Amino acid sequence: MASVTYDHVVKRYTADLTVVKDFNVEIKDKEFMVLVGPSGCGKSTALRMLAGLEAITEGQIRIGDRVVNNVAAKDRDIAMVFQSYALYPHMSVYDNMAFPLQMQHMKKDEIDKRVKNASRILGLDNFLKRKPRALSGGQRQRVALGRAIVRSPKVFLLDEPLSNLDAKLRGQTRIELQKLHRDLETTFIYVTHDQVEAMTMGDRIAIMNAGILQQVGTPGDIYDHPANLFVAGFIGSPTMNFVPATVDNGTAKASGLEVKLPKPVSAAKGTLGFRPEAVTDRIVDGGPSMKMKVDVVERLGSDQFLYGQVGSDQVTARVDPRMSVQPGDTVQLGLDTRGLHFFDSESEKALI
Amino acid sequence: MHKLWLKRSLILSFVAVFTAVACGTSSTQNAGSVKVMATWTGAEQASFMAVMKPFTDSTGITISYEASRDQDALLTTRVAAGNPPDLAAAPSPTLLTNFAKTGKVIALNNVIDMSALQAQYSPGWITLGEPLNDGKLYEVYSWVSLKGLIWYDPKNFQAKGYNIPNSWDSLLNLQQTIKSGGTTPWCIALESGAASGWPGSDWVKEIVLSQSGPTVYDNWWQGKQKWTSPEIKLAWQTWGQILGSGDSNVYGGAKNMAATNFGDGGTPMFQTPPKCYMHNQASFITSFFQSANASLQPVTDFNFFPLPDITSQFAGAHVVAGDAWSMFHNTPQAQQMLKYLQTADAQAIWVKRGGKISPNNKVSLDSYPDPLSKSTAQILVATKIAKYDAGDLMPADMKNAYWSAVLQFVQDQSKLDSILANLDSIQAKAYTS
Amino acid sequence: MSVAAAAPSSSVAVAWSPKWITDRIGGVVLHIVVISLTVAWMVPAAGLLVTSFRLPADISNTGWWTALAPPFKFTLDNYSQMLSASNLGQGFFNSFMISIPAVIIPVTIAAFAAYAFAWMKFPGRDWIFLALVGLLAVPLQLTFIPVTTEFVKLGFTPDHLTSLGLPPFIPLWLAHAGYGLPFSIYLLSNFFRALPSDLFESAEIDGAGMLTVFFRIVVPLSVPAIASLVIFQFLWVWNDLLVALIYVGGTPNVAPVTVSLVNLVGSYGQNYQLLTAAAFFSMIVPLVVFLSLQRYFVRGILAGSVKG
């Protein structure tokens, strides 16, 4: 088992097309690391460089202590699950899983043992003789996983493995993957554009945008302390409320809200950020409050979301489901300052 | 040096793979063999092999025979590549003469028995083999054929009381008589794939020879007589008389002439009632008659008379053709074979099998298997003026244009002047290259 | 883990519904169209087949269809004459000895080259590929003299090779390969290019070398394209006359069966009716090749490989 280190890694196709810029991450041994970001952010390229499918323009990638820049893909001791699964259509499930082992010239009975073991873990026992075209999407996905598992690689790479599954299956598989990670005790690197997958599965998350690493941290860390406006907006659903504000004497002023910042900031202008759950129906005495003209009410049973106008800004609030509100009502809401963020208008960096 | 290295390594690399099997496959032919290329296929191939059998039996020399009707392309490529056969026989000397010009064939004067040749062949056949006029023999003829045979069905002639015409005028009278009887006198078929038109060209050259004589004929194929000259034009017009205006003397008219294969040309003669009474073609046509109608017998069902003389001055003039041999490698075996082929004994073998006539005087008329070939041979022996097929002596461009001109002429005889003018323009270029 | 059943839901058409009726009519029309097109296409060949059982006299006097009505006057003459053609057995053997390598060599070489053109990067790739396609247009007749001239200089002639104990057909094999390669590479590389790249990458990570990827993934997945290429190349080589005459010649020990068959006809075209029987005789082998490879033209060979 091994750690993975990206050390000032750059991927440049042409002089003016750089898809990964100065990428630095250290992924610990046995860690479940999720690379997340919108499509085209360079996360897949970062993964493919690690897999050995793309050349590294600058910098180093290390697996354990070994620099793998010039090591062929097959010698990196990694396994990869493709978004498309990339199953060999002319081979049976068994042969698909046996293929990487045959490539290592492993003995027949050892191959058999490993394939049987993997198929038991994945519940594929009854399908070993089938061809991929006779399998459902979820089964194919598990064959793809199986093909990676049999090799017991040092590092497991997964490139959006759930995106071709339907919602229900995706939920299940998410849990199974986490279980698999625990069982295999291997480093997992998982690429996705879905922040829910990232939040639920990752030990740590690395968020990328436009080829640049934005923030690395545990899900909780990133949720509570986003490093910048992008991360704050990307993680969490519904998204964080952003209202433009001016700062005067430690107090931020927005169109419909005034709040004393918990910490002094140097900027005079910026964006106030607070998650919907920080906006409550409980108003603390002396605490900040706001008037919301409610446009839409969403009741989810366990939660109730209000979407409306505060001053000239759009705000979402998560309130007690028992509170009775109708669209068109104007309600008075409080703000929990513990969940308050302030982002610099220029750098978009979090100042609070 | 470099080439040699390349050659060796190429061969070695293959040898390396095949060493296991390259054991003692030495095909030892003590007497050697001769590589021969000719156009005889089918039954003709069998006849040629029969000719060569006594030779192989007595000398032990084997014949490696390659037959192809694509001889023009094949032999041209072989010669250009430096890999020609030892001997080649061609149905027309054009190709061989060209190789003589470029020094690719060997003069035969010291190869064959010239005195025997002179004793046994009429001088015309020997002169034909000296196309460069440098006193050297490049081609020698083994078998020949006579053109200008008018085929007819004696039963039909008898039924109508028609007589064999013995003069040109009586031929024209006969065709008029037949026509007034409501039947077209002639069957003519010009289709011959890539060589379409040649049967009509036979008509024209036979008329030129018989009408204007050998000097005009020779000048004509040598490119010294213009196509628009009065003599040649007259020959076409004379053929036009045979065709009749708008080809009305020919069964099916222009369309049928163009669309019918020369091999099927004579068969309408044998329908009842006959569609035509006469058909001009060389002697090979009898095999087509019999293939289309297996019950037909020579002499009783079909016979021929030679095309009547046109100008009395040139009476007994006939167009002939033949199979010419040339030598590309002067090996002892090839020499022996060529000497064998000029003998009466060798030539008589094929003569007896039918389909060929020998140019050798020593071949007895009794060798001919049937009355028709015998009378052909008699005519040939009696021929006062024998001239080789003019088309085959012309440059290929000229020959092809000549054939095409035939096709155009039968479509519309009134265009004769422009057709001949076009032939002149080709003549001006074709002989220079 | 739960197993998501892949139960195909078959929809049962309701009999006599308007859709059911139009479907039925559509089906009947389809069959009529397919069968009549096929029959129309068969007419010329059927004419040849009937003709091949007719006497020469009938062939030149009446149309072939008249033979289909009484009195039936069919004959096997053409076939028995054709089968007694000189050198037919040797010609048949030679044809196989020519055709098999003349298919294996170019198809193998083309497959490798096509893979390189489709999936490897090297300078000038596109231009070389285009030039190859352009070479399809070179008239073969033009190449005979320059190439055979070099072969003669190199001792690459049937006689010389035989004297070395090598097969005399080597020049012909190479010629058929050279002439067949542009099309072969063009066809295969088009097919290879359509294969999903994920498969190659996945195999690469799995530890497969280029050769393994090629033989275990590319080739099995390209079976339809390779099968059709094999058929075409085989047909061209089997039916070839001119290239064989040029590169090995028409002597009986090396000539392919096409030479024996075409030489049935006399130099004036006598007995051309034998070609009708010959056509069917020489067609047998290519048709067997076609029929036996037809099972490789399967649907959806890539199904299940990518996408869910």
Place this chain on the structure above:
Amino acid sequence: MDFSVLLTDLPTLVAVIIGVPAVLAAYIVGGEYLVRRLPDKARPSVRPWIWVAPALLLVTGFLVLPAIGTIGQSFQDNHGKFVGLTNFGNQLSGFPTGGSWIAIRDNLFWLIFYTLFVLAFGLLLAVLFDRVPYEKIVKSLIFMPMAISSVATVVIWKFMYAYQPPGQAQTGTLNAILNGLFHQDPRTWVQDTTLLFGLIPINNMALIAAAVWGIVGFSMVILSAALKGIPADLLEAARVDGAGEITIFRRVIFPLMMPTVVVVGTTLVIFALKAFDIVYAMTNGNYDTDVLANRMYKLLYQHFPSDYANASAVAVILLATVIPVLIFNLRQFRAVEARR
């Protein structure tokens, strides 16, 4: 037939069964072995050349060098003297009937009608046959003409086009139909230069039809293979979406088959430019049916001594007409490349 040769011709037999595969395998394995010796970095730049080398070598020897020689020859006379564009002048003078113009015109007919018909029929048959359970049988029947040698094809079409004068029993299939069913006078199909629909002389069309008949199996087989490569679920999805069969063909099947259509189309265009066999055997260019390849053949082999100079000029004209097709291919090729 005598099959005793099987025993006598042992070296050839062994070469075919063992030698040829052995040489090929030795090259492949040896090449890969060499590549593996190389440093990691050098491999990707060396390997492609090893893979394409045998193909390039053979093609260079058999096609490229002769083609270059031809281009050189086209600017020289038959004695090797440089004559500039004289040969092309010969071929391109006398428009519209002189030089090569008739052949160029007829090649244009071939280019349009042969390509169009073969492609259209091939596509139609592939799509229709795909829907019937007896596909294999009908495909084999349509394919059969491909297996007939060109010599026999010519015999077949001579029977189709045979002509007897009006009033006679027709022996040609087409004239029998024309005469028997439509009560029209028989035609001399191969000689008749009347325009068909005011577009193309009947005899040119007759020759093209014979060639089309012989080659449709080719386009059908390749297009059918491409058709089978289209995932069934895509078609099902389209059907579920309510698309009619024609719409499905136009919007789903045809676009997906486009790369293959381009390959087949390109090949056919080049076949049309090289048309030779049928024309040579049936008319040898008479009755205004000449084509460039036949013209070149005549100059080379029915012309003594061979007129290499003019034959080369004709060949270069033929080769030059391929360039637009190549440019189209390049664009298609780049487009596919960009998509992946």
